[in-house]
Amino acid sequence: MLSDKIVKAELISIGDELLIGQVVNTNQAFIAEKLNSIGIVVTRMTTVGDEESEILDSFIKAFSNADIITVTGGLGPTHDDVTRSVVCKFLDRKLVLNEKIYAHIKSLLRRRGIFQSKINEDQALVPEGIEIIFNNYGTAPGYWIEHNSKTMIVMPGVPHEMKAMIDDVVIPRLRITLSGKVIKHKTIKTSGIPESLLAEKLKNLTERIAEYEGLTLAFLPSPFGVRLRISVNSDTQEKVELQIRTFTSEILKRASEYIYGYDDDTIEQVIGRILTEKKLTLAVAESCTGGLVTDRITNVPGSSNYFERGVVAYSNESKMNILGVSKDLIEKFGAVSKEVAEAMAEGVRKISGTDIGISTTGIAGPSGGSPNKPVGLVWIGYSDANITIAVNVNFPAPRRIVKERGSQAALNLLWNKIK
Amino acid sequence: MLSDKIVKAELISIGDELLIGQVVNTNQAFIAEKLNSIGIVVTRMTTVGDEESEILDSFIKAFSNADIITVTGGLGPTHDDVTRSVVCKFLDRKLVLNEKIYAHIKSLLRRRGIFQSKINEDQALVPEGIEIIFNNYGTAPGYWIEHNSKTMIVMPGVPHEMKAMIDDVVIPRLRITLSGKVIKHKTIKTSGIPESLLAEKLKNLTERIAEYEGLTLAFLPSPFGVRLRISVNSDTQEKVELQIRTFTSEILKRASEYIYGYDDDTIEQVIGRILTEKKLTLAVAESCTGGLVTDRITNVPGSSNYFERGVVAYSNESKMNILGVSKDLIEKFGAVSKEVAEAMAEGVRKISGTDIGISTTGIAGPSGGSPNKPVGLVWIGYSDANITIAVNVNFPAPRRIVKERGSQAALNLLWNKIK
Numbered sequence: 001m002l003s004d005k006i007v008k009a010e011l012i013s014i015g016d017e018l019l020i021g022q023v024v025n026t027n028q029a030f031i032a033e034k035l036n037s038i039g040i041v042v043t044r045m046t047t048v049g050d051e052e053s054e055i056l057d058s059f060i061k062a063f064s065n066a067d068i069i070t071v072t073g074g075l076g077p078t079h080d081d082v083t084r085s086v087v088c089k090f091l092d093r094k095l096v097l098n099e100k101i102y103a104h105i106k107s108l109l110r111r112r113g114i115f116q117s118k119i120n121e122d123q124a125l126v127p128e129g130i131e132i133i134f135n136n137y138g139t140a141p142g143y144w145i146e147h148n149s150k151t152m153i154v155m156p157g158v159p160h161e162m163k164a165m166i167d168d169v170v171i172p173r174l175r176i177t178l179s180g181k182v183i184k185h186k187t188i189k190t191s192g193i194p195e196s197l198l199a200e201k202l203k204n205l206t207e208r209i210a211e212y213e214g215l216t217l218a219f220l221p222s223p224f225g226v227r228l229r230i231s232v233n234s235d236t237q238e239k240v241e242l243q244i245r246t247f248t249s250e251i252l253k254r255a256s257e258y259i260y261g262y263d264d265d266t267i268e269q270v271i272g273r274i275l276t277e278k279k280l281t282l283a284v285a286e287s288c289t290g291g292l293v294t295d296r297i298t299n300v301p302g303s304s305n306y307f308e309r310g311v312v313a314y315s316n317e318s319k320m321n322i323l324g325v326s327k328d329l330i331e332k333f334g335a336v337s338k339e340v341a342e343a344m345a346e347g348v349r350k351i352s353g354t355d356i357g358i359s360t361t362g363i364a365g366p367s368g369g370s371p372n373k374p375v376g377l378v379w380i381g382y383s384d385a386n387i388t389i390a391v392n393v394n395f396p397a398p399r400r401i402v403k404e405r406g407s408q409a410a411l412n413l414l415w416n417k418i419k
Numbered sequence: 420m421l422s423d424k425i426v427k428a429e430l431i432s433i434g435d436e437l438l439i440g441q442v443v444n445t446n447q448a449f450i451a452e453k454l455n456s457i458g459i460v461v462t463r464m465t466t467v468g469d470e471e472s473e474i475l476d477s478f479i480k481a482f483s484n485a486d487i488i489t490v491t492g493g494l495g496p497t498h499d500d501v502t503r504s505v506v507c508k509f510l511d512r513k514l515v516l517n518e519k520i521y522a523h524i525k526s527l528l529r530r531r532g533i534f535q536s537k538i539n540e541d542q543a544l545v546p547e548g549i550e551i552i553f554n555n556y557g558t559a560p561g562y563w564i565e566h567n568s569k570t571m572i573v574m575p576g577v578p579h580e581m582k583a584m585i586d587d588v589v590i591p592r593l594r595i596t597l598s599g600k601v602i603k604h605k606t607i608k609t610s611g612i613p614e615s616l617l618a619e620k621l622k623n624l625t626e627r628i629a630e631y632e633g634l635t636l637a638f639l640p641s642p643f644g645v646r647l648r649i650s651v652n653s654d655t656q657e658k659v660e661l662q663i664r665t666f667t668s669e670i671l672k673r674a675s676e677y678i679y680g681y682d683d684d685t686i687e688q689v690i691g692r693i694l695t696e697k698k699l700t701l702a703v704a705e706s707c708t709g710g711l712v713t714d715r716i717t718n719v720p721g722s723s724n725y726f727e728r729g730v731v732a733y734s735n736e737s738k739m740n741i742l743g744v745s746k747d748l749i750e751k752f753g754a755v756s757k758e759v760a761e762a763m764a765e766g767v768r769k770i771s772g773t774d775i776g777i778s779t780t781g782i783a784g785p786s787g788g789s790p791n792k793p794v795g796l797v798w799i800g801y802s803d804a805n806i807t808i809a810v811n812v813n814f815p816a817p818r819r820i821v822k823e824r825g826s827q828a829a830l831n832l833l834w835n836k837i838k
Contacts (some may be wrong), residue, residue, distance in 0.1 A: 017639050019461060020604060021451030022648060025444065032440030042438060045466060050637065078618045078638040079625050112613070112814055120615055137816055139615075158640065160820050185439060194531070196539055196558075199497045206498055218469070219497040220436050221577065229441060284731070290717025291710035294731045298709025301785050301818055303733075309741065310731030312703070312713045318728035318771065322741065352737065366720050395531055397556055399720055401579050 007178060008043045009035050010066035012058050014073035014083055015157060016049040026159055027072045034166050038175050039183050040068060050074060055086045059152075067150055068174070073157030075140040077123055087154060088127045091147060095125040098132060098141070105139045133169050137161045144169075183233050184240045188251060190258040191225040191267055191412040198226050201254050215243050223404035225260075225267070225412075260415055267411045268296045274418050275306040275356075282414075283352035284310040285323055285344040287335065288362035288378055292407040308352045313344065323347035336361050336373050341390035345381030356418070357383045359390075360410050364402045378406035380413050426597060427462045428454050429485035431477050433492035433502055434576060435468040445578055446491045453585050457594050458602050459487060469493060474505045482569055487593070492576030494559040496542055506573060507546045510566060514544040517551060517560070524558045552588050556580045563588075602652050603659045607670060609677040610644040610686055610831040617645050620673050634662050642823035644679075644686070644831075679834055686830045687715045693837050694725040694775075701833075702771035703729040704742050704763040706754065707781035707797055711826040727771045732763065742766030755780050755792050760809035764800030775837070776802045778809075779829050783821045797825035799832050 011031055017023040025047065032042045043066065048054040055074070062069040074083030088095060102124035109120060123139045126132060133142030133153070138161040143154040153170055155162045190198060199206070199219060209217060214234045220227040228251060232243045252259065261270045275282060284294050284307075294310030297303055311322050316335055319325040325343040333339040341361050349357025362378030369375035376397055381390040393409040395402075430450055436442040444466065451461045462485065467473040474493070481488040493502030507514060521543035528539060542558045545551060552561030552572070557580040562573040572589055574581045609617060618625070618638060628636060633653050639646040647670060651662045671678065680689045694701060703713050703726075713729030716722055730741050735754055738744040744762040752758040760780050768776025781797030788794035795816055800809040812828040814821075 016635070016637055016650070017648060018448070019451065020455045020650070021448040021453070021461070022604070022606065022646075023639060024448040029437070029440040029443040032438065034440070036439045042440070047464060076638065076640070077615045079628075080635070080637045108815075109615075137820075160817055164817075185441070187441065196496050196528075209498075216435070216499070218435055218499045219495065220442060221495070227441075229436060231435070231439070286710075289714075290722075291705075291713030291715075291729055291731070294710030295708075295714045295822075296710075298731070298733065298783075299819060299822070303709075308734045309737035310710055310729075310733070311741075312710070312717070312729030312731075314717065314723050314729070315727050321770075322728065322730075351740075364717075396527075398579055398583075400718060401556075403714075403718070 007040045007068065008066045009040050009068040009070065010062040011042060011045045012055075012062060012069065012071045013045070013047045013157070014050065014055055014071065015047075016080075018047045018073075019049050027157065027162055030159070030163060031070050031072070031166060034171050035068070035174075036183065036185065038171060038178060040174065040178070041183070050080045050082055052082050052086050052089075055083060056090060059086070059090050063148060063150055063152075069150065069152045070170075071152065071154045072162055075154070075156045077120065077139070083154065084125075084127065087130075087143065087145070091127060091130070091145065093127040093129060096128045098124055098126050101126065101132065101141050104134075108139060133165050135161050136164050136168075142169075144173075182235065182237050182240045183231070184244060186230045186244050186248065187263050188228040188230070188248065188259055189225060189261045189263075189265055189267070190228065190255065191260050191408065191415065193226065193255070193258045195219055195221045195226050198228075198255060198258070202251065205250050205254060212243055212247055215247060217247075223401055224408050260419075266296075266300075267408070267415055269300050271297070271411060271415055271418070272300045272303055272306065274415075276302070278418065280356055280418065281306050281308050281352075281354040282356050282358070283308050283348045283354040285348035285357065285359040285381075286310065286312050287314060287319070287344070287360055288364045289360040289403050289406045289410065290314070290364070292403050293358070293360060293410050296407055296411065308354045309348075311348055319344060322351065324351065334373070336363055336377060336379060338379055338390045338392070341379035341381035342383065342388050343381075345383035345390070346388045349383045355384060356414070357381075358410050358414050360406050362402065362406055364399045364406075366399060376402050378402065378409060380406070380410045382413050382417055384417070426459045426487065427485045428459050428487040428489065429481040430461060430464045431474075431481055431488065431490045432464070432466045432576070433469065433474055433490065434466075435499075437466045437492075438468050446576065446581055449578070449582060450489050450491070450585060453590050454487070454593075455602065455604065457590060457597060459593070459597070460602070469499045469501055471501050471505050471508075474502060475509060478505065478509050478571075482567060482571075486569055488569065488571045489589075490571065490573045491581055494573070494575045496539065496558070502573065503544075503546065506549075506562065506564075510546060510549070510564065512546040512548060515547045517543055517545050520545065520551065520560050523553075527558060552584050554580050555583050555587075561588075563592075601654065601656050601659045602650070603663060604651075605649045605663050605667065606682050607647040607649070607667065607678055608644060608680045608682075608684055608686070609647065609674065610679050610827065610834065612645065612674070612677045614638055614640045614645050617647075617674060617677070621670065624669050624673060631662055631666055634666060636666075642820055643827050679838075685715075685719075686827070686834055688719050690716070690830060690834055690837070691719045691722055691725065693834075695721070697837065699775055699837065700725050700727050700771075700773040701775050701777070702727050702767045702773040704767035704776065704778040704800075705729065705731050706733060706738070706763070706779055707783040708779040708822050708825045708829065709733070709783070711822050712777070712779060712829050715826060715830065727773045728767075730767055738763060741770065743770065753792070755782055755796060755798060757798055757809045757811070760798035760800035761802065761807045762800075764802035764809070765807045768802045774803060775833070776800075777829050777833050778802075779825050781821065781825055783818045783825075785818060795821050797821065797828060799825070799829045801832050801836055803836070
């Protein structure tokens with residue numbers, strides 16, 4: 001690969017399940033982002049089915065267009081996995097048993113108590129003379145292939161197996177061979193402000209965006225908050241860094257109170273860092289979000305240091321029994337109310353002996369709504385030793401989206417109180 | 420569209436965030452599956468950036484190849500949303516204010532308390548003379564366009580807004596105009612068996628798959644179980660139905676004990692149906708899965724009828740205080756053990772007064788593992804009035820995957836006990 005021109009990559013995904021839409025292709029986005037982060041430009045993403053001729057054809061086309069070709073999928077143990085045999089045809093190689101891979105497969109499957117099948121031995125066969133990329137999480141190895149001055153990287157389609165290969169082997173190795181044109185992206189993560197209001201706050205900045213050479217800004221809304229993506233394309237690292245730094249500070253001047261982090265930060269990670277730093281502990285009482293708030297909090301490694309417990313109090317009985325919410329309060333104001341949200345947050349804090357309690361109670365739908373309390377209304381409570389409050393969010397959406405937005409609103413309130 | 424030939428569709432996704440991999444394209448899979456289900460074949464999926472010329476070019480190419488073109492993304496209120504103006508150029512139309520859309524935007528944003536911006540009025544402008552697809556969940560309408568005997572359907576990129584349009588308008592309307600070649604897929608959902616063992620059980624069937632004309636079978640593994648997808652391509656509905664029925668019954672003969680449902684069924688829905696039918700109630704005590712089991716259970720509409728409460732007992736104190744697990748037991752066997760899993764399941768059942776309790780306790784990682792209890796070991800408990808048991812699953816994986824597989828193992832055990 002030459003370092004003075006743009007290095008192009010083409011991503012090939014293999015699997016009928018993608019073409020008919022049964023499986024969402026998360027692999028292409030993951031790989032594209034990683035390649036992009038080291039300055040490799042993805043020019044095309046192709047998806048083909050489990051047909052030898054189609055796969056072979058996609059290999060030939062990709063080799064004529066791109067410098068780097070990634071291939072995912074079709075390396076598993078069943079009859080519809082044909083990628084390996086196409087690689088053999090394309091390179092004109094035969095299959096050989098790799099002893100290291102075989103030993104790994106045996107140890108992995110014995111741990112799971114399922115080693116017994118001939119089919120597993122077959123997975124230790126790889127095309128002769130290629131370089132193996134070790135699979136920490138599964139039985140199918142990846143391949144690193146240098147061919148006609150181009151690089152082809154073949155990986156399993158199972159996302160977490162592929163991701164480990166990309167992070168541990170592919171990116172570190174490609175980074176060494178590259179330099180030159182610099183592309184950089186920075187994502188600013190916001191919470192608690194809708195896209196249109198954020199756009200207004202930034203209007204006098206976005207109107208003169210042309211002053212920032214090679215810079216673009218995108219608004220990316222989601223149930224977990226609006227992200228602002230800054231992209232800069234230039235010829236030196238210094239110019240790129242300066243543009244990003246300057247533009248970020250302009251955004252911060254206009255909207256800092258909504259910005260919780262950058263790039264891969266999640267609000268639950270940021271909350272975890274603050275709680276750890278301030279030595280605060282947390283308990284959660286959920287109703288309509290049904291466990292999603294605690295699921296997100298416990299996705300953070302080390303969350304057991306500050307997260308004490310969660311209660312999913314779906315029934316009124318559990319709100320009363322575990323959380324100590326009074327029957328009167330529920331009867332007077334209803335389970336979905338400011339008063340009950342506050343009582344839940346305070347209750348879970350007290351029974352857990354934590355510094356902070358948060359709560360959710362709302363109408364996730366699709367049924368159970370009324371004109372006064374429509375589907376999508378969620379009350380969020382917060383309680384610490386000094387204050388107990390509740391706020392609401394209110395938007396029509398399908399059940400899962402109500403849960404997602406409700407969980408985001410709860411984490412947003414918590415973040416605002418502790419930051 | 421002619422009914423005696425294959426109807427082809429091309430899907431165009433718009434957004435820089437897709438090309439650089441920041442956002443996973445879930446829309447293409449969703450649309451492909453829906454089109455496929457009514458016999459429309461997706462021949463290509465294209466992704467382009469937020470550039471007018473590239474979008475226009477993709478429209479022109481798609482119109483030369485396909486009968487139906489779907490376009491998603493770039494309809495939002497910010498400066499990087501350019502799809503609408505490209506549609507105007509492509510059709511040579513100007514923008515006009517749509518009063519109905521404007522009234523909808525006002526009512527939606529007033530409910531959220533954020534109507535104030537000029538930017539929202541702009542969203543009520545649509546290309547003259549096209550047909551509007553109403554957006555129940557957001558401000559940007561979709562467009563239904565008939566042009567040069569082809570159909571172009573333009574929708575917002577926000578997934579739940581697009582999905583509602585596809586389900587409520589696009590598929591019902593396309594279905595009416597179609598007939599002819601029949602393609603059908605059926606997915607068999609399994610749980611509790613790894614891909615390689617399932618492949619062995621079905622081996623004497625898959626070896627003679629050629630006897631089933633036009634039929635293919637794919638194995639699709641995931642942390643939520645292996646799915647088997649049967650696809651049949653034929654000229655009459657009767658032939659297709661017969662092939663699928665016959666082949667499904669052959670699979671059932673060999674692996675029925677692992678099959679919990681079909682197509683869009685989730686194991687949590689199936690569990691919900693059984694619990695409702697048998698009038699049983701459920702409570703959940705989670706440790707390492709951190710709320711994911713209850714999150715999945717409460718994704719099912721109507722789950723409040725059988726799900727009483729969930730406890731995420733992350734600390735040993737919460738296991739003792741809320742669930743009544745004895746301190747001796749935790750000290751003797753450790754929090755991750757058969758004994759504690761059983762005590763948690765029994766404890767949550769008793770304090771909740773439900774018929775059934777289930778539990779999880781394990782090492783989600785990345786730290787906290789030991790040779791005897793490695794990261795990925797999860798104990799699953801089940802308790803009813805007659806029996807209390809625990810089983811374990813054990814596989815190395817990143818934190819999120821351990822949570823997903825642990826939640827699946829818990830739901831699998833529950834399903835096996837109540838089915």
